[in-house]
Amino acid sequence: xxxxxxxxxxxxxxKGEYISGGQLATNLNVxxxxxxxxxxxxxxxxxxxxxxxxxxxxxxPDNDILSPQSIEQYLNYPLDLSVYKTITSTNTVLKEKAxxxxxxxxxxxxxxxxxGRGRMGKKFYSPSNTGLYxxxxxxxxxxxxxxxxxxxxxxxxxxxxxxxVSHKKADIKWVNDIYIEGKKVCGILTEAAFNIxxxxxxxxxVGIGINVCPPEGGFPEDISEIATAIFEKSSDAVNKRSILxxxxxxxxxxxxxxxxxxxxxxxxxxxxxIIGQPISxxxxxxxxxxxxxxxxxxxHLKVRYEDGSEEWLNSGEVSTKIQK
Numbered sequence: 001x002x003x004x005x006x007x008x009x010x011x012x013x014x015k016g017e018y019i020s021g022g023q024l025a026t027n028l029n030v031x032x033x034x035x036x037x038x039x040x041x042x043x044x045x046x047x048x049x050x051x052x053x054x055x056x057x058x059x060x061p062d063n064d065i066l067s068p069q070s071i072e073q074y075l076n077y078p079l080d081l082s083v084y085k086t087i088t089s090t091n092t093v094l095k096e097k098a099x100x101x102x103x104x105x106x107x108x109x110x111x112x113x114x115x116g117r118g119r120m121g122k123k124f125y126s127p128s129n130t131g132l133y134x135x136x137x138x139x140x141x142x143x144x145x146x147x148x149x150x151x152x153x154x155x156x157x158x159x160x161x162x163x164x165v166s167h168k169k170a171d172i173k174w175v176n177d178i179y180i181e182g183k184k185v186c187g188i189l190t191e192a193a194f195n196i197x198x199x200x201x202x203x204x205x206v207g208i209g210i211n212v213c214p215p216e217g218g219f220p221e222d223i224s225e226i227a228t229a230i231f232e233k234s235s236d237a238v239n240k241r242s243i244l245x246x247x248x249x250x251x252x253x254x255x256x257x258x259x260x261x262x263x264x265x266x267x268x269x270x271x272x273x274i275i276g277q278p279i280s281x282x283x284x285x286x287x288x289x290x291x292x293x294x295x296x297x298x299x300h301l302k303v304r305y306e307d308g309s310e311e312w313l314n315s316g317e318v319s320t321k322i323q324k
Contacts, residue, residue, distance in 0.1 A: 003030055007038040009069040011049070011059035015239075020056035064238045066111060066132075066245075074246025077105070077253040084110040086128070089117055090135035091191055091207040097137070098193070098203045104139040109245060116209060118187050125223060127215045130234070132241060134208045134248070138256060144194050144201055148315055149262065151176050151190045152299050154206045156264040157251035158186055159271055162210070164247050165240045166230050171273035173322070174292075174301050175315035178210075179273055183228035186210045208248070212237050262297075269295045273322075279303070280321040281313065289323065 001009075006028050010019060025032045039057055043049055048060040068081040080103065087093055087110040094108050110133045113126030126133055138150070152175065159170035159178050162185065171179045178186035192204040211229040213236075219227045230244075231237045255264045274292040281288045281303060290303035293310070301313045301320070313320075 003028065003034050004038040004041050005069060007035060008042060008047070008067060009072070011042075011047075011057065012067070012069045013073050015059045015063070016061040018050075018052065018056040018058045023056070062238055064241065066109065066241055070242040071109070071245050071249075074243055074250070076250045079105045079107050079249060079253070081107050081109065084108065086110065086112045086114065087133070088115040089113050090133050091117060091189060091205050094135040094137055094205050094207075095191065098205065102137055104137065104203075106137040107249065108135045109133070113209075117207075118189055118209075124187060124189075124209050125220060125227075126209060130211065130213045130215045130229070132208075132210045132212055132245060134210075134245060136206045136208075136249070136252065137203060138206070139203045140201055140256070140259065142201055142259065143199060144192065147190060147192050147201060147204055148175070148299055149259070150204050150206050150256075151188055151315070152268050153255040153259075153262075153264045154188050154190070154208060154252055156268050156271065157248050157255060158188070158208055158210065160251050161244050161248035162186070162230055165244045168230070170271070172268060172271040173273055174295060174320060175299065180228055180230065184211075184223075184226055185228050185230060206252070210244070212241060212244070265297060265299075268299065274301075274320065278323040280323055281305075282319045282321060287321075292320070 007024060010024055010027060021032045021035045024035045039049055046065055048063050050058040066083050068083055071081055090108040090110050097106060112128040113133050116124035116126035116133060118124040155172050155176060155178060159172060162170045168180050173179055176188040177184050187209050189207040190204060193202040195202045211227060213231050213234045214229045218224060272295055275294060277292050279290055279292050281290050288305055290305045293302040293304055295301055302310060303313060304310045
């Protein structure tokens with residue numbers, strides 16, 4: 001870690017409080033001149049830092065620049081974080097890194113995607129500075145057919161983290177969407193590489209896209225009726241994004257490290273917003289009206305069609321749409 005990054009880490013951990021240049025120099029075992037240079041570089045990067053002689057440096061409380069240092073203070077796990085202002089797609093870039101042997105626990109976070117992707121090849125709207133786009137690389141020792149549980153555990157982790165920062169109830173629409181007050185606030189896309197020799201996953205990438213604030217001018221017309229954000233305006237989200245990411249990663253890693261126990265499963269089912277609701281089952285270009293009956297321990301969805309027939313659905317086969 002560079003001196004600049006080390007200084008930022010110290011300032012983030014003491015945000016709103018003064019820490020002297022001498023103390024920083026002692027903590028990092030560098031010269032006070034090196035600290036001064038790091039402070040100046042951080043100011044050029046956009047950080048608002050107060051400097052008072054004989055008192056020290058203070059990172060202004062309303063600084064809300066996302067960085068590994070701003071997130072790590074909330075983390076309970078040793079993850080390798082990288083933060084981008086703009087990226088093509090966090091999942092795409094992380095997949096390239098995974099193929100180049102990036103380690104388990106590598107996490108990419110961006111505040112804008114130019115080529116964001118959702119399930120079934122759909123474009124994922126990812127505008128600048130109003131959302132968070134997170135991809136987590138894991139290398140689990142599990143059969144390929146259990147990859148669905150990475151998605152479902154991520155859904156519960158995200159819902160809980162959203163509630164932590166907003167105190168708004170977060171529901172889950174089978175299998176991979178998070179809703180607040182009846183509108184979508186988050187989508188999850190899990191992609192994996194399969195090892196033919198072992199019949200297990202080589203790696204999996206869990207991608208999570210969250211609408212933190214409404215974009216300027218509102219959401220595009222094609223999603224304006226179904227999309228929402230955690231906060232109504234950007235000022236409400238100040239200093240909340242780092243907490244959101246930190247809590248989300250903590251919950252997800254907690255579930256991951258006890259993967260076989262599926263400790264999140266009951267909560268995933270209880271948070272379902274479609275059980276007992278009329279839905280449309282979209283599969284292979286066709287749509288059938290149905291009633292959502294239950295979700296089982298394998299996270300399959302049982303539905304009853306209008307003709308009375310019933311079916312267990314696998315998330316890889318269909319998409320569901322709640323009927324209005």
